[in-house]
């Protein structure tokens with residue numbers, strides 16, 4: 001199937017539930033709504049009885065016409081039909097209203113649970129799963145699930161009506177009733193065969209849709225870059241096959257679903273022909289009244305409607321089932337980061353020790369092998385090294401976003417796995433290269449880690465960073481709106497906000513991925529001053545990209561392919577002429593204020 005199925009594989013955490021498990025999970029969501037469900041069930045019975053009464057009354061009318069008594073009972077029958085219609089409408093209204101409420105409440109809970117599960121996932125989950133796919137599970141999949149419950153109630157109502165009609169038919173003529181029923185197993189058999197095909201094609205259609213979503217999400221996220229490089233065409237070319245795949249998979253699904261109808265109608269048509277033939281002959285022979293025959297012909301259409309609609313709804317039903325499967329898989333995905341204890345770490349001093357630690361994003365190809373490193377409490381360490389050396393990886397392990405495979409990671413001498421994760425993370429301040437700001441004001445963003453922080457605290461934090469001059473440059477000071485993702489602020493200003501935010505958080509350990517984007521010298525100086533304030537008294541691990549940082553830290557650690565190849569102070573390492581000098585020549589030399597092109601190289605000795 002090649003192209004059509006490319007990229008539609010399950011996510012790592014996807015699983016297939018048995019129908020029983022799935023049903024049990026779904027029912028668990030409905031259980032708290034038992035009262036409303038009972039009311040809906042009662043309404044369903046009443047609606048079905050009222051609807052089944054209609055053909056019965058009409059058949060009485062036909063009989064009355066035949067034996068000439070219609071003049072006497074006609075108005076009574078007409079009133080009865082009117083009443084049955086009105087009651088059926090009223091019961092149906094109550095049923096629809098309550099079932100909409102039940103469904104709405106269930107989707108509300110399911111969506112909350114799914115969103116909760118998403119928030120609980122480790123960062124590794126977000127690295128591996130495109131955000132569009134996650135969004136698709138929380139939104140459209142839960143919607144599809146809602147349609148299952150609505151359909152289930154519709155189906156129950158129809159099946160009940162079939163029950164009433166069947167009883168009526170048997171009361172009138174056992175042979176004709178048996179003839180009508182004879183076809184039911186054939187239809188059910190067809191529906192069962194169809195079930196399996198429908199479920200897998202639906203699952204693929206949903207995956208292809210979430211692929212479209214993921215692509216759109218990524219495109220929107222990087223639209224500025226795409227436009228900058230005039231890559232709109234390439235973006236379009238990437239989108240086209242994904243969209244086309246979704247089209248083909250959906251078409252295939254449509255084909256599978258439409259194949260069942262002609263078959264069902266054929267079987268239904270044959271059964272009706274037989275009834276017309278047998279019934280007609282019986283009426284002529286006097287074995288059956290015209291009214292009964294009419295009832296059978298009406299009954300058979302009432303009887304067929306639910307069966308064909310089961311098949312018609314099957315697509316949505318399957319869609320809903322596999323949607324619920326996808327939502328439950330998201331909710332049930334086991335965490336990668338597993339804590340063995342929940343000890344309260346108290347206020348951390350901040351000593352960090354990697355002890356013979358082995359870690360790989362993929363366990364088969366470790367990034368760190370038997371890695372040892374001790375960072376003392378309050379020490380500021382700069383990690384340097386070529387791209388892919390493992391600098392960010394160390395940060396991700398300290399922030400406990402990833403689970404390592406072997407060895408130990410000790411925080412103040414305690415195994416990191418034994419700590420209460422929430423309490424531990426609250427004491428870790430992580431600043432990514434491009435700090436993320438939420439929509440709102442600068443003050444809101446500074447206050448983010450501690451919403452209860454007072455205005456004065458926010459102002460003090462902002463003022464402590466870079467002398468606070470930067471606040472005056474903002475159009476409305478701390479009340480300036482930062483725009484979506486902080487786009488209304490310059491890169492430098494966003495970094496200053498992130499530093500002030502750290503002061504409000506007051507973490508014991510800071511993991512800072514320095515921005516590579518260059519900022520003007522004034523902002524650079526403000527950031528440096530801000531860093532001095534923010535990092536003072538805390539253990540700091542800086543993935544260093546700025547010369548001024550590496551000149552000031554307590555210790556520089558040079559990483560290469562996940563190993564420490566050199567460590568020490570800036571001057572000491574420069575004098576040594578080793579690996580640090582290579583890194584320095586490549587990344588830091590040109591940042592010196594006295595830099596002239598092709599100057600400032602530090603001699604590197606033979607390794």
Ligand SMILES: Nc1ncnc2c1ncn2[C@@H]1O[C@H](COP(=O)(O)OP(=O)(O)OP(=O)(O)O)[C@@H](O)[C@H]1O
Pocket residue numbers: 127361362367385386387388389390391392393394
């Ligand atoms: N989420 C991930 N999944 C799989 N492999 C990853 C992931 N993140 C990093 N890696 C791999 O791990 C290795 C170390 O990456 P890491 O990001 O730690 O390097 P780095 O030194 O921080 O590089 P840079 O300076 O470019 O950020 C690289 O080979 C990289 O390809």
